[in-house]
Amino acid sequence: MILTIISIKVFMNLSFDSAFEKYVDDSNRAEVKHLMFDLKHIYKDGSWDINTIKELGEDAIYKGIALEIYDKDKKLVWSIFEDEKVLSNITLKKISEDMQSIDNKWNDKFSEYKLEVKDENGEVVGYPYIGHYASTYYMENDMEFFKIMNKYMLLIGFMSITGIIIISIIISKSISNPIAKVSKMTKVIEKGNYKDKLNYKSNIKEVDELILSINKLASALNQQEKLRKRLTTDISHELRTPITSIKGHLDVIIAGIWEPTTERLISINEEVSRMNNLIDELGRLAKYDSENEELEIEKIDLAKLLKNIVFNLESKAMEKEIYIECELQEIKISADKKKIYQVLVNIISNAIKYTGEKGKIYIKTYNDDEYINISIKDNGIGIPVEDINHIFERFYRVDKSRNKETGGIGVGLTIAKSIIEKHKGNIIVRSDISKGSEFIIRLPNKLDSNDKRHLN
Numbered sequence: 249m250i251l252t253i254i255s256i257k258v259f260m261n262l263s264f265d266s267a268f269e270k271y272v273d274d275s276n277r278a279e280v281k282h283l284m285f286d287l288k289h290i291y292k293d294g295s296w297d298i299n300t301i302k303e304l305g306e307d308a309i310y311k312g313i314a315l316e317i318y319d320k321d322k323k324l325v326w327s328i329f330e331d332e333k334v335l336s337n338i339t340l341k342k343i344s345e346d347m348q349s350i351d352n353k354w355n356d357k358f359s360e361y362k363l364e365v366k367d368e369n370g371e372v373v374g375y376p377y378i379g380h381y382a383s384t385y386y387m388e389n390d391m392e393f394f395k396i397m398n399k400y401m402l403l404i405g406f407m408s409i410t411g412i413i414i415i416s417i418i419i420s421k422s423i424s425n426p427i428a429k430v431s432k433m434t435k436v437i438e439k440g441n442y443k444d445k446l447n448y449k450s451n452i453k454e455v456d457e458l459i460l461s462i463n464k465l466a467s468a469l470n471q472q473e474k475l476r477k478r479l480t481t482d483i484s485h486e487l488r489t490p491i492t493s494i495k496g497h498l499d500v501i502i503a504g505i506w507e508p509t510t511e512r513l514i515s516i517n518e519e520v521s522r523m524n525n526l527i528d529e530l531g532r533l534a535k536y537d538s539e540n541e542e543l544e545i546e547k548i549d550l551a552k553l554l555k556n557i558v559f560n561l562e563s564k565a566m567e568k569e570i571y572i573e574c575e576l577q578e579i580k581i582s583a584d585k586k587k588i589y590q591v592l593v594n595i596i597s598n599a600i601k602y603t604g605e606k607g608k609i610y611i612k613t614y615n616d617d618e619y620i621n622i623s624i625k626d627n628g629i630g631i632p633v634e635d636i637n638h639i640f641e642r643f644y645r646v647d648k649s650r651n652k653e654t655g656g657i658g659v660g661l662t663i664a665k666s667i668i669e670k671h672k673g674n675i676i677v678r679s680d681i682s683k684g685s686e687f688i689i690r691l692p693n694k695l696d697s698n699d700k701r702h703l704n
C-alpha cells in the first residue's frame with residue numbers, strides 16, 4: 249500500500265510538472281507576443297507614451313515578466329528595474345522563493361528577449377527588452393493549488409494506510425485466533441487427553457473442518473486407547489483363568505491329594521487348548537497387521553468353497569444342534585481364495601457362536617447387477633442397534649464379559665471387513681436383538697483384469 253501511494257505521488261508529480269512546464273512556456277511566449285503587439289501601438293507621433301508603458305510593465309511583472317524600453321538611440325525610456333525597483337524586486341523574489349520551495353533544483357535562470365519595434369514605414373523606433381524566468385514559475389494561485397493537492401495526497405495516503413492496517417489486523421486476528429485455539433487443542437491431544445473436545449466455531453470454513461477432523465481424530469484415538477486397555481485386561485484375564493486352573497489341579501496332584509486320573513488330565517488339557525486358542529487369535533491379528541501382500545486373484549467356484557467350509561464347521565454346529573441350510577447358485581468369483589475362505593469361516597463361525605441350541609443358519613448366494621452376494625443369516629442372539637456400527641472395529645465385542653464358548657477377542661470381523669474392502673466389496677449387517685443377524689458379503693460382479701492388478 250505504501251509503495252502504491254509513493255508511486256502514485258511520484259507519477260503524478262512527474263506528469264503534472266512536465267505538463268505544467270509546457271503550459272507555462274506556452275503562456276510565457278503568448279504573453280511576450282501580446283506585449284510586443286501592445287508596444288507597437290504605444291509609439292505614437294514619434295514618441296513613447298510613458299504612462300501606458302508603466303501600466304503594461306506593472307501588469308507584466310505580476311505575471312513574472314520584466315519590461316524595459318530603449319529608444320532608437322538605445323537610450324533607456326522606461327525600466328521596471330529602475331522605475332519600479334521595489335515592486336520588481338518583491339515580485340521576482342517571491343516567484344523565486346515559491347519555485348525554490350516546490351523544486352529545490354530550480355536554477356533561477358532568466359530568459360531574455362531583445363526585440364525591435366518598427367513604425368508603419370518600417371523604421372526601428374525602439375528596442376524593448378523582455379525577460380522572464382525560464383520555463384516554470386508559479387503564481388500565487390498555482391502555489392495554492394499545489395499545496396492543496398499535496399495536502400489531499402497526504403490525507404488520502406494516511407487514511408489508506410490506516411485503513412489497510414486496521415483491516416489487516418482484523419483479518420489476521422480472525423485467522424490466527426482460531427488457528428491458535430486448534431493448535432492448543434492438538435497439544436492437549438498430544439498429552440493423551442483424547443476425551444477433550446474443541447467446542448469452538450470460527451467463521452472460516454476450512455478452520456471449522458480442521459476442528460471437526462481434530463475432534464474426530466481425538467475420539468478415534470480415545471476409542472483405540474479404550475480398546476487397547478480393554479485388550480490388555482482381557483488377555484491377562486484370559487491367560488490367568490486357565491493358568492490358575494491348571495496350577496490348582498497340578499498343585500493338588502503333586503501334593504498327592506488327587507490321583508492324576510485321565511479325567512483330570514483331560515480337564516487340564518482343555519484349559520491348555522483355551523490358552524492355545526487365544527494365542528492363535530493374537531497371532532492371527534499380528535499376521536493381519538504385518539501383512540500387506542498383494543491379493544492372489546483366481547477364479548473360484550463359490551458353491552464348492554462354501555460347501556467345504558460348512559463341512560468343516562459342521563461338527564461345531566452339531567454340538568449345539570444347529571442346522572445349516574444352503575441355497576447356493578452356480579457362481580464363479582475372481583478373488584483371493586485363502587482370504588475369502590478366512591472371511592467366510594469368520595462369519596459362519598460367528599453365526600454358530602452367537603446362535604443358541606437348535607438354532608438355524610441359512611446361507612444363500614445370489615447375483616445382482618453390481619455384486620455377487622453371500623448372505624449368512626442366523627436366528628441367534630442378534631446385535632443391539634447401538635453396537636452394529638462398532639462390531640467391525642478391532643477388539644470390539646458386544647458382550648464384554650468373555651465366556652468359554654465364544655472365546656474370541658473381537659478381531660474376526662475386523663479382518664473380514666478389511667479383506668472384502670481389498671476386493672472392492674463391502675459387508676452389510678442387519679440384525680434384530682433376540683431374532684438373529686444377517687451378514688451379506690458383497691463382492692463386485694465385474695472384477696476385470698485391470699482392477700485385479702490394483703488390488704493389494
Ligand code: ADP
Nearest residue numbers: 598599602630639645646656657658659660661
Ligand atoms: P469375536 O472373536 O468376539 O467373535 P468378531 O470380530 O468376529 O469377534 O465379532 C465382533 C462382535 O460382533 C462379537 O463379539 C459379537 O458380539 C458380535 N457378533 C458377530 N457376529 C455375530 C452374530 N452372528 N450374532 C450376534 N453377534 C455377533
